[in-house]
Amino acid sequence: MGLGSDGGLLVPERIPSLERNIRDLSGASYSELAFEIFKPYIDDIAERDLRQIVDKSYSNFSDSKVTPLVQVGEDYVLELFHGPTLAFKDIALQFLGNVFEHILNQQNTFLNVLGATSGDTGSAAIAGLKGKKNINVFIMFPEGKTSSVQEKQMTTVMDSNIHSIAIDGSFDDCQSLLKEVFRDVSFKEDLKLGAVNSVNWARVLAQTVYYFSIYIQLGMPRAFQVAVPTGNFGNIFSAYVAKQMGLPIERLILATNQNDILHRFFETGLYRRNKVCFTSSPAMDIQVASNFERYIFYVYQSRIDKFKRFINSFESSGSAKIDLSDLPSNNDGFVTSSVSDMETIKRIRLTYERTGYILDPHTAVGLDAGLRKRNNEIPLVTLATAHPAKFPSLLEEALPEAQVSHPIIESLEGLPTRKSHIKNDSSALKEFIETIGH
Numbered sequence: 412m413g414l415g416s417d418g419g420l421l422v423p424e425r426i427p428s429l430e431r432n433i434r435d436l437s438g439a440s441y442s443e444l445a446f447e448i449f450k451p452y453i454d455d456i457a458e459r460d461l462r463q464i465v466d467k468s469y470s471n472f473s474d475s476k477v478t479p480l481v482q483v484g485e486d487y488v489l490e491l492f493h494g495p496t497l498a499f500k501d502i503a504l505q506f507l508g509n510v511f512e513h514i515l516n517q518q519n520t521f522l523n524v525l526g527a528t529s530g531d532t533g534s535a536a537i538a539g540l541k542g543k544k545n546i547n548v549f550i551m552f553p554e555g556k557t558s559s560v561q562e563k564q565m566t567t568v569m570d571s572n573i574h575s576i577a578i579d580g581s582f583d584d585c586q587s588l589l590k591e592v593f594r595d596v597s598f599k600e601d602l603k604l605g606a607v608n609s610v611n612w613a614r615v616l617a618q619t620v621y622y623f624s625i626y627i628q629l630g631m632p633r634a635f636q637v638a639v640p641t642g643n644f645g646n647i648f649s650a651y652v653a654k655q656m657g658l659p660i661e662r663l664i665l666a667t668n669q670n671d672i673l674h675r676f677f678e679t680g681l682y683r684r685n686k687v688c689f690t691s692s693p694a695m696d697i698q699v700a701s702n703f704e705r706y707i708f709y710v711y712q713s714r715i716d717k718f719k720r721f722i723n724s725f726e727s728s729g730s731a732k733i734d735l736s737d738l739p740s741n742n743d744g745f746v747t748s749s750v751s752d753m754e755t756i757k758r759i760r761l762t763y764e765r766t767g768y769i770l771d772p773h774t775a776v777g778l779d780a781g782l783r784k785r786n787n788e789i790p791l792v793t794l795a796t797a798h799p800a801k802f803p804s805l806l807e808e809a810l811p812e813a814q815v816s817h818p819i820i821e822s823l824e825g826l827p828t829r830k831s832h833i834k835n836d837s838s839a840l841k842e843f844i845e846t847i848g849h
């Protein structure tokens with residue numbers, strides 16, 4: 412379930428602590444760790460089934476550790492890009508696909524998933540849902556406006572339940588179409604339309620696991636800090652949840668590109684929408700961070716009136732303000748920094764020259780902010796959210812001398828592709844879903 416029936420986001424009534432002592436999990440595999448972390452949240456999937464779902468979800472990763480921690484210079488990078496589409500979204504969407512399949516099977520029903528993508532989410536959702544029983548997937552992307560790698564990652568998937576739809580329009584057009592179709596309540600109910608966007612709670616939960624994995628791979632230090640390249644506030648919100656579960660993450664370094672609404676919020680208390688600017692870290696070109704509302708909810712806790720005022724003000728005017736005195740004294744450990752395209756390219760170059768390690772542009776934003784905002788006394792871990800080979804033109808500009816490739820991307824070359832074209836019109840889209848959907 413993406414949204415609650417009143418249009419708000421779902422949160423657990425309370426954030427539980429781990430049932431087992433984290434120290435007992437030092438030798439655990441990624442799947443065992445995930446199982447222990449999910450267990451206190453999930454009471455409607457039998458333990459045996461949950462174990463199988465988790466094992467299956469993380470067997471598709473090319474590294475046996477799933478999210479290996481790598482030392483880069485004095486610091487660390489957590490590689491989140493060993494899944495089928497080479498971006499961190501695989502970690503949640505592989506799990507979500509198997510959870511959906513399990514629940515639909517149990518309830519003997521079906522789902523038509525509709526999504527809009529500017530690139531990464533669409534391919535990760537397709538990789539997570541392809542071949543699943545009782546699910547059809549319709550992913551819209553703006554024709555000609557995603558990178559050729561991203562388009563191939565979607566259109567080379569031949570499973571019969573996958574439908575990549577090129578829309579004759581922009582990404583905003585795709586999102587408007589999505590909203591329009593979801594607003595048609597009877598269509599939504601008849602066709603059992605569902606979403607896989609980043610506000611889905613199961614995605615947030617799946618992402619908390621790798622923060623525990625950092626702690627174990629670092630040898631369980633007294634405290635550590637993470638630098639997280641941020642767009643929709645999903646990844647770093649998972650860090651916040653892990654911290655509330657008892658993990659000693661002292662600083663949550665929130666890295667944005669020039670789309671710095673979150674940076675400005677933590678500096679001034681003012682949350683105000685600007686125009687989106689297009690940067691070299693496109694997965695973070697977001698102004699309204701969908702998961703942020705969840706954090707504001709925890710900040711206000713029982714002061715529900717204030718919370719509602721904040722949300723309503725933002726919805727109606729694109730701007731809302733929190734009293735800085737309402738934020739916890741150390742901002743719950745959040746510190747922020749906004750990184751320009753120039754600084755991103757410079758960080759890719761410097762890191763390569765000093766260590767030989769190649770960063771993707773999103774990870775470079777994270778590391779740059781991390782180095783600025785770190786506490787020097789404790790380890791710094793930057794989350795690597797994509798493999799650099801996904802961004803060949805920027806890497807060519809930043810590091811013309813380096814060879815950046817990945818066998819998964821090379822293997823897409825020359826594969827047959829399949830996509831449908833639909834004009835920017837919601838009745839055409841509905842007709843398409845109706846004829847193909849269950």
Ligand SMILES: *Cc1c(COP(=O)(O)O)cnc(C)c1O
Nearest residue numbers: 641642643644645646694796797
């Ligand atoms: C989605 C994405 C991000 C942003 O993550 P959020 O959870 O939206 O903050 C960062 N980097 C890459 C490569 C992504 O695909």
